[in-house]
Amino acid sequence: MMRHFSPPWWARNPHVQTILPVLTKAGRPDLTRQRLELSDGDFIDLDWLGQPKAQQPIVIIIHGLEGGSESHYVRRLLNDCDLNSICAVVHHHRSCSGETNRRARSYHSGDTQDLQENLSQLRLKYPDSPLLAVGYSLGGNVLTKYLGENANASLITRAVVVSAPLQLSACAKRLESGFSKVYQSYLIKQLRHKAAEKVNNPQLSQDMPVSLSQISQLHTFYDFDHRVTAPLHGFDGVDDYYRSASGMDFLQYIQKPTLVIHAADDPFMTADVIPSAEQCANQVTYELHSQGGHVGFIDGGTPFKPRYYLEQRILHFLISQEA
Template identity: 35%
Template sequence: MPILESTYKPPFFFKNGFIATVYSGLFRSVSLKQDRERITLSDGDFLDLDWSYSKEKSKALIILLHGLEGHGQRPYMTGTAKHFNTNGIDAICVNFRGCSGENNLYYRSYHSGFTDDLQAVIQHAISKKGYTKIYLKGISLGANIILKYLGEHSNIPEEVKAGVAVSVPVDLHGSCKELHKLKNKPFHDRFLKDLVTHLKEKQLRFPNELSLNAVKNIKTLIEFDNVYTSKAHGFKDALDYYEKCSSLQFLPNIKIPALIINALNDSFLSPECYPVKEAKQTPDVYLEMPNHGGHAGFIAKNNLYYNEIRALEFCSKFSK
């Protein structure tokens, strides 16, 4: 599809990508009542799903996937859920394995290309809950999962109508290299601290899988992916993981409407993360590249974010 012209105009102070990113991650607050449901997966592990509902009974549902080290109560999740609830659509904020406040059962957990759990949630929503219209939205890591899912599967349920991917690192290695640059050191170090803290907990539970010394020697995100993410999930190393799980290669196969919103001042994204060629050559891939927004920082008015407004607009076009 043609590249979409963005109409996003942030408040003056939030034109700075760093400020927009930090404010959205640390200071935004959204009030939303959620009900938690735990589902058992085919391998015996579990997922915690945080549900919120529209006032009227609905057969339409949006499934939301968070980013690295996120969870179902992050404002970028609840903000979207609340906006869709207000407009007659139920929502699930998915907590990836180990992200709901309780450790998952196995050494493995989640990663940027693991689509099996998304597929399980979709099937649960259709077969157990009876939803007939399902929309998907992800932020960052969760967005990569959605695009990969839409492009790698040929048997996507007909109930899945559209997908939205926001601040998505479609080239994982490129994004990783950006995160290791000096400009992103505060973000890199925050991610790494949280990841290593959780990995130490895993090491205590699975000492035969990983030594404490190996964990202590992790100094960068790529080292984390070399030591844990790749090995725990069947990849040779971090580069093999990035290569096989980047959604960029799956975009040409997408046959369900998918909107990508990547800000041009997102410091997490490399040039390869703006898939202009793929969007122009793929009828169902829509690419919007606002000048501003940082990483998931599309601040608008009344505590609504531009990407949340656009997600509802886009999904509503494919509601039949």
């Protein structure tokens, strides 16, 4: 029986919901790493929990900005998959598995090509295993865009999208004000560090659109995406990137059962990420909670050992195949 999400009194603040999970990370089961060589000469790394038996589903976990197998939400889902003997694989974006990727380009919010290559390989190797996907934050936007782009041709059977910035420009602007600037600063430092590594690499520096001194002046997502992300990935500036990559317009084309979960108090978002019923295809189940923060959704336990709503909700939708 699915429980409804209701935060405890001590976790009603959106920043508590967002930050406490980072400070109280659970352990995770052992994983096996696989390197997937991509068609453009680059690579991504996949971390496997188990191997699928005949016709057993595979849960594909797509992390958020600068996340990976060590992210608190990924660890928790891997633990629950392990408890339920569910095979899972973490799809790392380029340069997010602990090793810098080979090319100047990296990953972005609308990059569905690497996901497509991974899914195609999984389908070839495990033709009888349903492919189920969970995307968090940036990874949720990527997943939404993939599902809409491919419609009935999607290789994913069922999907869950959590805390996705479906309107990128609005979310970038939101992170420039109030306490949300703390999150922006934390993430921008990581992005700047990776960009600087590539500028310092003689084999990549000529392909980088910025110098070291320019990187140090990039303090907002809008600036970073305009000077680095957009030119590196073939967009005509930040506005073209945000418009092309935002998942909102792809919701109407989704043809596979998909659950989208947002919290209205998400400090990374504004109301612009909330779709209307007309913007969602019939196969989309939209779940908006008044509280929950960004990839939080603590619904019990104690501040030292929180209990979460997300994992139960995700696996209930994917495995039991109920809305």
